[in-house]
Amino acid sequence: MAYDARTTHLLTLSADTSHALDEVARDTAARLARLGGASPAAWCAEAAGGPHSGQRMGVVGRTAGEMADRIGAHLAGEPVREVSVGHADPARRPPVAFLFSGQGAQYAGMGRGLHRTEPVFRAAFDRCAEAARPFTAVPLQDLLDPGAGPAVVHRLAHAALGTFCVNYALAELWRSWGVEPAAVLGFSSGEYAATCWAGVLDPEDAVLLLGTQVTLAERVTDGAMAVVGLGEEAALELLAETGPSVGLAAVISPGEVSLSGRKAELARLVDRLTASGVRTSALPVSSGLHSPLQEPAADELRAVAAGIRTRPPRIPLVSTVTGAGVKGPPAPEHWVRHLSGPVRFLNAVRVLDELGVRAHVEAGPGRALVGLGARCLPGEGRLWLASLGRSTDGTGPMLMALGRLHTAGVPVGWSGVYPGSRSAV
Template identity: 35%
Template sequence: MTVQLFAVAAETEDGLLAAIRGHAARIRSGRDLPSLARYCHDAAAGTTGLAHRAAVAAESYDDLAQGLDKLVQRWADRASAPPLSRQPGLVFVFAGQGAQWDGMGLELLATEPVFRAALRRCDERVRELAGFSVIQQLRAGPAVSRLGEIDVLQPTMVSLQIALVALWRSWHVEPDAVTGHSMGEISAGYAAGALTLDDALMIACRRSALLRRIAGRGALATTELSPEAAHALAASSGGRICVAGENSPRSTVLAGDTDMLTAVVEDLDRRGVYCRMVRGTVASHSHYVDELRDGLATALRSLSPVPSRVPLYSTVTAAPVPGTELGPAYWMRNLREPVRFAAATGRLAEDGHEIFVEVSTHPVLLSSLRQTLESAGRPGEVLPSGRRRTERRAMLSSLGTLFTYGRDPHWPTSAPPAPVLTPYQAAVLEAVRCPRPSPVAAGSG
């Protein structure tokens, strides 16, 4: 059965609790119940502007009744979320590699027409640029899939992220800022309006093709070292190891020569410091990518970024960056320099952003986001855009949480047999197809 999102709101907390109990009683009576999609649609009507809110993702009436019981219990335990006086700033956070899994995207392809149409548009462009079909790779079994190849995986992941953005926007969920982890900055540049769809996929396809040249050379390792400790360790390696990523105050990634990195991991393990080698990738952000500099400049020479419509917080500089700076040189820096994800997250929190939605097929950054916010003593909510095997439920659950924090979405229903779009959804898809976003000053809107 297709998962639906039930949402209800009231002017007071007591009114909300009464409404939840009323719905639970009606569902348990089983009398005059329409389809679950219709019931959820009708319940959400008239919720705009009401301060006290609740939402539950469910795929059956029994599932919904259980969810409503949990909401009632939460109020009894006085653990309900307090109403907010304003809408917290919302950030789309685009993951790099690591979120992939066999079967990703297929549930949304089957149930969400906006997602399906956006992914098909990406598929057409990737076919032109790289000669393979994203959708065919997603549908291929693990025995024949080429998603283990970096020049297939990265364009596929960027395509999925672009399709997720289209789906979020069709639900009237727009970010107040965006950021991206390593490869994820490509999708962030697209979501910010600095890159067209064609340019974003050109970067993903051409840069990942160059990365094949260093496949099998060097390695990556994740550690629970602080950024300061990781940089000190790298400095003692004589240039053979560098810090590839600063994910949180207690999570870093190292890159460099395989033998040296293996020895470091073994030493850290003996000292009781969590660490592990990362398999199935290339040594990005290390000296191995230096030889790709000239080739990347040539491959991206036609790139023409424009001013962003949404503020883009760079994980290269850990600060807002104008969209016009996302030229070829930036994408080399993105590939070579450390991913300053923790610093960028901290800057976003300092600037008043409190809700972070990871745009990926499975969450890989949520714990790093939480650690950074907790370390800084900043309030925050971190949400996924999908989870392995439960794509639609995870996304609708996050949409429900956004609703409780004051966002008023266009309520999704079950997908119709054919892609029938609302005018707003059609406009979102037209924006995906648009050859060039209209120039707007960076940092506005």
């Protein structure tokens, strides 16, 4: 079985009442403890076949003994992040949105474990990486090496296209596990993955457009970007006094934006803000993304976009270019606007909320978007879940997210997670 290659597994337990679930968990922990360091794969595959009652628990671990310890700690009242518990109501299944990361989320080794153990992820990543070869100095599989150096990982073309490959591969893996989004959104270059996943672009065409954009963007070498603790209105008032070489690059949250433009002018502006007590943070980018510096490349990008066939979205696509839903096939001007205009993440994530989305999964290498989303939409009743994490490799973070979704009542295709099990939800 494909899941035999995994080093981490998800065990699902359920019962009709919370008291009965605790009893099931206590009995299961006792039996798992007797297995010690053995793999829990067979147990997890059998449990995945269901049936799954309303009161649910998900436990992630590498060995049977580790799972037993985590169940025991949970029953003792300790917080255990690898254990999720919830009530699943078939009449109130929370809609899911995929949030696709942009460049900047990349890191050496991202997705390495999934590429090794998950055939669906590997096939999707390699498909996109092959399409990206004309735009990269090395195969994008090199980014999966934890020892990859900054020249490989942080070159703009590698960062944007490598992140796209991970985004697309994660979304394909989620789909193979039966998790289908009700809507999608992408931050910055993540917009390409979102439009691809919504059926607007084929993966190869998305890579062609993104590869063209980053190649054009790399021509700018005297740019800079910074995050500042201002709201959009205050930032625009400040920029009106600054001149045309610096612009609004992103509206990140209610009190946070990023600015982008000519390095010298932006540095003076940041110094002024810092001196006045405004929080600022420089970003490691020299291309001045989403700024007026990119406007000279508009005609070349427009020409490439005009030759690509697009389709209307098959599911709701919320664009961070406009901060609104996309109604039809995006025109070439959409990508020109994406090149030099701001990323409207705050507006877009609010649209997801208006659509009724309550579970947000970052389909990308980082967890920045779910953190930002939680700041944009504070309060209870929403799930913010990452698929990968910098400190871990393999399926662990994704299985923890799957456990959270399952215990919240999101349908799961268990025959995709554990082939051979029944596809109970």
